[in-house]
Amino acid sequence: MKKTLLISFFSIVCCFFLMAQKGDSPMVMYVDGEVWYEGVNASPARVYTGTQLGTNGQIILKNKAAVEIIYKEKFVKLNKAGKHDLSKLFGTTTSNMNFVQRFSNFVSNGLDQSASEKQLEKSYLKNQNNAQGNIRGFTDSGLAGIMPIGGNISPETTEFYWPDAGAGVHYEFQIIDSLSEEMIFMALSKATKLSIDLGGLYLKAGKTYYWEAYHVREKAGAGLIQNENSEEKSPRIYFKITPDKQQAILEMLKQEAAYQETASKPQQSLMEAMQLEEAGFLYAADQTYQKAMHQDKENPLLKRNYAAFLARWQQLSKAREVLSDSPDK
Amino acid sequence: MFKRFFYRVFSQRRDSGENDGKPPSVSTSTSSLRNNSKIHALAVTFIIFLFIGLIKLVTFQLHFFDPFNNGVKDYEVTDIIYARLRDTTRVKREARIVLIHVDKPDRASLANLLDRINAQSPRAIGLDILFAGQRDAVGDSLLSRRLQEIPNVVLAGNLAQYQDSLKGIPNMKLSEPAFSDYGVNAYTNFLAGTDRTVRLFSPTITTLNGKENKAFAVALAEQYDASAGNRLLQRKKKVERINYFGDYRSFIRLNAASLQDAPEEALAVCKDRIVMIGFVANNDPGAPIEDRYFTPLNPVYTGRSIPDMYGMVIHANILTMILNGNYIYELPKWIVTIMVWLFGYINVLIIRRIYLGLPDIFHGVTRILQIVELTIFFFFIALIFYYLRILIDFSNGFLALMLAYDILMIYESFLKKRIPIIKTLTHEKDPTN
Numbered sequence: 001m002k003k004t005l006l007i008s009f010f011s012i013v014c015c016f017f018l019m020a021q022k023g024d025s026p027m028v029m030y031v032d033g034e035v036w037y038e039g040v041n042a043s044p045a046r047v048y049t050g051t052q053l054g055t056n057g058q059i060i061l062k063n064k065a066a067v068e069i070i071y072k073e074k075f076v077k078l079n080k081a082g083k084h085d086l087s088k089l090f091g092t093t094t095s096n097m098n099f100v101q102r103f104s105n106f107v108s109n110g111l112d113q114s115a116s117e118k119q120l121e122k123s124y125l126k127n128q129n130n131a132q133g134n135i136r137g138f139t140d141s142g143l144a145g146i147m148p149i150g151g152n153i154s155p156e157t158t159e160f161y162w163p164d165a166g167a168g169v170h171y172e173f174q175i176i177d178s179l180s181e182e183m184i185f186m187a188l189s190k191a192t193k194l195s196i197d198l199g200g201l202y203l204k205a206g207k208t209y210y211w212e213a214y215h216v217r218e219k220a221g222a223g224l225i226q227n228e229n230s231e232e233k234s235p236r237i238y239f240k241i242t243p244d245k246q247q248a249i250l251e252m253l254k255q256e257a258a259y260q261e262t263a264s265k266p267q268q269s270l271m272e273a274m275q276l277e278e279a280g281f282l283y284a285a286d287q288t289y290q291k292a293m294h295q296d297k298e299n300p301l302l303k304r305n306y307a308a309f310l311a312r313w314q315q316l317s318k319a320r321e322v323l324s325d326s327p328d329k
Numbered sequence: 330m331f332k333r334f335f336y337r338v339f340s341q342r343r344d345s346g347e348n349d350g351k352p353p354s355v356s357t358s359t360s361s362l363r364n365n366s367k368i369h370a371l372a373v374t375f376i377i378f379l380f381i382g383l384i385k386l387v388t389f390q391l392h393f394f395d396p397f398n399n400g401v402k403d404y405e406v407t408d409i410i411y412a413r414l415r416d417t418t419r420v421k422r423e424a425r426i427v428l429i430h431v432d433k434p435d436r437a438s439l440a441n442l443l444d445r446i447n448a449q450s451p452r453a454i455g456l457d458i459l460f461a462g463q464r465d466a467v468g469d470s471l472l473s474r475r476l477q478e479i480p481n482v483v484l485a486g487n488l489a490q491y492q493d494s495l496k497g498i499p500n501m502k503l504s505e506p507a508f509s510d511y512g513v514n515a516y517t518n519f520l521a522g523t524d525r526t527v528r529l530f531s532p533t534i535t536t537l538n539g540k541e542n543k544a545f546a547v548a549l550a551e552q553y554d555a556s557a558g559n560r561l562l563q564r565k566k567k568v569e570r571i572n573y574f575g576d577y578r579s580f581i582r583l584n585a586a587s588l589q590d591a592p593e594e595a596l597a598v599c600k601d602r603i604v605m606i607g608f609v610a611n612n613d614p615g616a617p618i619e620d621r622y623f624t625p626l627n628p629v630y631t632g633r634s635i636p637d638m639y640g641m642v643i644h645a646n647i648l649t650m651i652l653n654g655n656y657i658y659e660l661p662k663w664i665v666t667i668m669v670w671l672f673g674y675i676n677v678l679i680i681r682r683i684y685l686g687l688p689d690i691f692h693g694v695t696r697i698l699q700i701v702e703l704t705i706f707f708f709f710i711a712l713i714f715y716y717l718r719i720l721i722d723f724s725n726g727f728l729a730l731m732l733a734y735d736i737l738m739i740y741e742s743f744l745k746k747r748i749p750i751i752k753t754l755t756h757e758k759d760p761t762n
Binding site for chain 2: 027029030032033046048049050051068070073074075097099102103106107179180181182183214233
């Protein structure tokens with residue numbers, strides 16, 4: 001009986017040991033570009049995603065290559081060309097901080113951050129680096145030079161534009177139903193701008209659509225072909241067709257005493273733009289700002305508000321441009 | 330010193346307690362005082378929970394509280410556990426799933442990719458792409474043919490919007506029949522909008538046309554390990570909490586663009602694994618935000634921040650949870666309600682004793698008690714969730730603890746003296762008469 005129990009116990013221990021051994025080597029989770037592994041006393045071998053490496057040896061990265069490896073729950077990302085010693089990379093273990101220590105750090109950090117008003121402000125500002133006024137990111141997020149940038153759009157003539165991809169590139173512009181993926185409109189364009197009467201298209205009120213523009217190049221004998229590098233396209237911009245509301249918002253604003261009492265035209269435009277933005281008519285708000293800027297180019301109030309509007313909607317580069325023209329800067 | 334402190338607070342011999350620190354005008358027996366104390370504590374507890382109910386009712390209905398509501402509604406205490414109490418330096422690896430990033434593939438190259446993946450004998454292939462409409466005839470035909478040849482393919486579907494008037498979801502939008510006829514169709518929707526945090530998913534949803542549809546990860550799990558899928562379905566839960574395994578770093582990833590000219594060895598990783606094909610770019614702040622969601626792993630757990638996880642990584646997390654059988658368990662609501670009420674009641678009882686026994690230092694002692702209790706209880710709730718995956722929603726209990734001090738003050742100095750029913754309830758005579 002004792003013998004059976006002992007054999008069973010050791011079998012279980014051995015099983016655990018083997019299971020632990022199975023996952024006990026560095027594993028390549030992602031590879032981009034040319035990466036090699038040179039084991040101890042072994043010739044270099046090409047590394048692909050999923051390759052199991054030895055714990056010693058070197059990882060060799062060619063130019064522009066990147067690799068991600070996990071070993072014993074330690075994650076390492078390499079993107080510098082050259083040789084990297086695995087024993088050095090994984091020699092140090094990950095932090096051994098247990099749950100109680102992490103909890104105590106969390107509580108003490110909280111207490112430190114709220115110890116004084118200055119500390120509170122400091123931690124608030126630190127947090128602001130990660131947060132922003134809208135959900136799309138703290139950068140242009142690939143939206144630079146793109147309009148309309150989403151929100152509500154009235155079914156009227158709308159000018160779509162996107163960044164220039166250089167000479168010899170044409171663009172395949174599409175408007176697609178976001179739910180059914182049905183193509184509503186498609187056009188090939190040489191320019192990075194397309195003026196479309198949305199009222200003339202089969203777009204349903206209240207429905208969401210998206211637009212995007214692919215890069216297409218001319219190939220000898222093959223005509224225009226869509227670029228295989230799928231990164232060469234504009235991002236998808238979702239918008240909702242909202243008829244009548246835009247006009248109603250402006251009519252309501254015009255009834256307001258504050259609007260009527262304002263003699264300054266730029267101020268009225270500002271009010272209109274803000275109202276439109278609040279109702280999600282981003283394209284119309286942008287048009288209103290632009291029209292107002294055209295009428296009064298040097299108005300600092302307009303410039304700052306327009307720049308703030310652009311910054312709120314991931315047009316940071318354009319916002320900087322607007323501000324850099326500012327005479328009081 | 331402590332002995333004296335506890336004696337003053339908890340000694341039942343202090344019979345001056347029930348009259349705001351003044352000697353009682355009517356002699357009362359110890360047991361009736363004890364009963365009065367309990368009734369008062371119960372009354373205060375009731376007012377606290379009534380107040381909490383009212384706050385929730387009023388704030389969530391009024392438009393001008395929206396900025397507050399949007400922050401609060403989209404926040405759970407467990408988010409802190411995922412975001413701050415998890416050891417983020419440790420990255421677990423999931424070796425059964427391979428994620429392949431495709432940006433906007435044409436159907437011909439996708440057919441080619443599928444062919445090459447299938448040559449490696451994967452256990453299941455999930456296409457997180459909806460093939461709606463016909464595009465070019467050659468590409469469509471190639472992809473259709475490939476899907477006919479490959480077994481174990483799961484295709485993405487899209488559940489239609491919930492219709493209030495019909496009280497349900499009418500149907501699931503599928504890919505073109507040329508594709509959807511040759512694989513299992515499963516929905517990729519999450520129980521959250523694009524600006525909300527994804528914490529839950531529905532394993533199955535029956536649409537109004539009577540069809541039972543499965544979630545994308547569930548369909549893939551069934552292809553890989555039927556028993557794991559069955560274990561999930563046997564739980565018979567309409568909604569499951571997602572036990573997040575890790576972010577994108579935890580999963581094996583490939584980029585379809587770099588596979589075009591790569592040798593077959595580059596695809597060898599697909600052998601005997603679940604391969605998911607869809608959009609899963611990197612997580613840089615400037616990376617595309619298409620199909621990207623907030624999850625509890627987001628380090629900024631309050632207010633708005635950058636969406637942190639692609640839809641396909643969320644599907645991979647769900648899949649891992651199903652395969653591991655590591656589900657999150659929630660205590661039944663009625664148990665939590667009893668716990669919260671009991672917690673509130675005991676705290677009111679203690680705080681009231683301090684109020685009556687130590688009027689000079691009541692404020693300081695109560696605040697310290699609240700902070701200590703809050704920390705200890707939060708620690709245990711976090712610990713239970715972290716190690717046992719048992720979720721206890723104790724937010725109302727914490728709120729009750731925070732409100733106990735102020736409501737007790739209002740009760741003792743205002744309500745108790747002015748509301749006759751409370752006096753009748755406790756059989757006390759007004760000492761001023």
